[in-house]
Amino acid sequence: MEQLTNFLHKIQSRSQNFIGYPSATDYNYKELYPFLDYCLNNVGDPYVESNDMHAKAFEREVVEFFSELFNAPPDNHWGYVTNGGSEGNLYGLYLARELYPNGMVYYAESTHYSVQKNIHLLNMESIVIRSQPNGEMDYNDLEATLQMNRHRPVIILANIGTTMTEAKDAVSTIKACLNKYAIKSSYIHSDAALAGVYLSLLDYNDFDFAHGADSIAISGHKFLGSPITCGVVLVKKSYKDRIGKSIPYIGTLDTTITGSRSGINALILWYAIKKLGKEGLLKRAKDCIENANYLRDQLNKLNIKAWSNPHSFTVVFPKPSSEICKKWQLATDAEIAHVICMPGITKEKLDEFIIDIQQYL
Numbered sequence: 001m002e003q004l005t006n007f008l009h010k011i012q013s014r015s016q017n018f019i020g021y022p023s024a025t026d027y028n029y030k031e032l033y034p035f036l037d038y039c040l041n042n043v044g045d046p047y048v049e050s051n052d053m054h055a056k057a058f059e060r061e062v063v064e065f066f067s068e069l070f071n072a073p074p075d076n077h078w079g080y081v082t083n084g085g086s087e088g089n090l091y092g093l094y095l096a097r098e099l100y101p102n103g104m105v106y107y108a109e110s111t112h113y114s115v116q117k118n119i120h121l122l123n124m125e126s127i128v129i130r131s132q133p134n135g136e137m138d139y140n141d142l143e144a145t146l147q148m149n150r151h152r153p154v155i156i157l158a159n160i161g162t163t164m165t166e167a168k169d170a171v172s173t174i175k176a177c178l179n180k181y182a183i184k185s186s187y188i189h190s191d192a193a194l195a196g197v198y199l200s201l202l203d204y205n206d207f208d209f210a211h212g213a214d215s216i217a218i219s220g221h222k223f224l225g226s227p228i229t230c231g232v233v234l235v236k237k238s239y240k241d242r243i244g245k246s247i248p249y250i251g252t253l254d255t256t257i258t259g260s261r262s263g264i265n266a267l268i269l270w271y272a273i274k275k276l277g278k279e280g281l282l283k284r285a286k287d288c289i290e291n292a293n294y295l296r297d298q299l300n301k302l303n304i305k306a307w308s309n310p311h312s313f314t315v316v317f318p319k320p321s322s323e324i325c326k327k328w329q330l331a332t333d334a335e336i337a338h339v340i341c342m343p344g345i346t347k348e349k350l351d352e353f354i355i356d357i358q359q360y361l
């Protein structure tokens with residue numbers, strides 16, 4: 001059909017200049033295509049069997065892989081494959097609210113837009129904490145704010161790679177603030193949508209369960225790479241056990257946000273993990289950081305004030321001309337723009353971009 005052919009050509013062409021948003025593109029899931037002939041529905045709880053047309057065994061392997069990577073308590077973890085990082089954030093905040101209905105949510109200015117929306121959906125109260133210039137939470141402001149509200153349970157939304165500058169909040173520093181004011185009732189959710197997987201592989205894991213997180217959300221279509229948007233949420237099982245109702249109609253527990261869930265997404269993430277392994281994923285991460293450092297240094301040589309946070313795929317620089325932003329699909333915010341050097345973006349591609357930006361200086 002002509003309409004589809006035209007659409008495909010457009011997508012093929014625009015995918016060549018897609019460096020402003022964090023989707024890996026170096027994947028090949030052809031081996032999974034036969035499963036697209038079936039409707040695999042991982043409805044409800046991945047750890048409770050439903051009928052046979054699902055891929056829950058694969059989903060459980062995915063959850064176990066990330067539980068280990070994020071140092072979740074071996075006998076007190078649970079999780080599922082979500083539709084993306086936003087749903088994982090919603091789930092973490094939902095559990096926090098069930099645990100502490102009177103809790104106050106704290107998050108930094110630079111937090112992803114999904115968090116505000118989720119807080120609104122859950123009808124929770126929240127306070128915005130100032131961000132440092134690099135995008136990281138301002139811990140002095142957190143401390144001052146906590147001091148004023150120490151009678152309420154504390155729910156912290158920690159950013160592990162902010163949207164614009166890929167800043168990472170230090171969960172151990174946040175924990176130290178909570179201890180300083182002897183706050184007993186607290187919950188920490190790590191929004192690790194973009195950076196969680198590679199930071200853990202690189203051993204920068206001051207956001208995982210061992211460092212004080214109660215739940216972690218990641219996106220599947222970002223670093224891991226997936227043609228269908230998806231993610232994983234991991235929580236402490238004891239919290240999840242407070243919410244699941246048994247639903248006779250589906251023969252399983254209704255412990256997830258959505259009812260029907262994609263079995264294909266579970267297969268995709270499982271395949272990515274099996275195919276690349278920890279070593280393959282780590283190599284990809286190192287290559288991306290090297291590319292990001294290369295881009296930053298090349299831009300600096302052109303006197304463009306580019307910078308990046310530590311261990312980051314994201315290079316931030318002053319917003320270039322609108323032609324450049326449009327051609328390369330750059331995300332912008334006020335006066336800044338960024339390129340995210342995801343798996344699949346080559347040095348040659350970055351060189352093309354550098355030549356372009358030079359022409360418009």
Ligand SMILES: *Cc1c(COP(=O)(O)O)cnc(C)c1O
Nearest residue numbers: 084085086112161163193194219
């Ligand atoms: C991408 C992202 C999200 C949302 O994830 P989706 O998969 O798009 O729903 C949330 N937080 C951060 C920091 C992100 O980078």
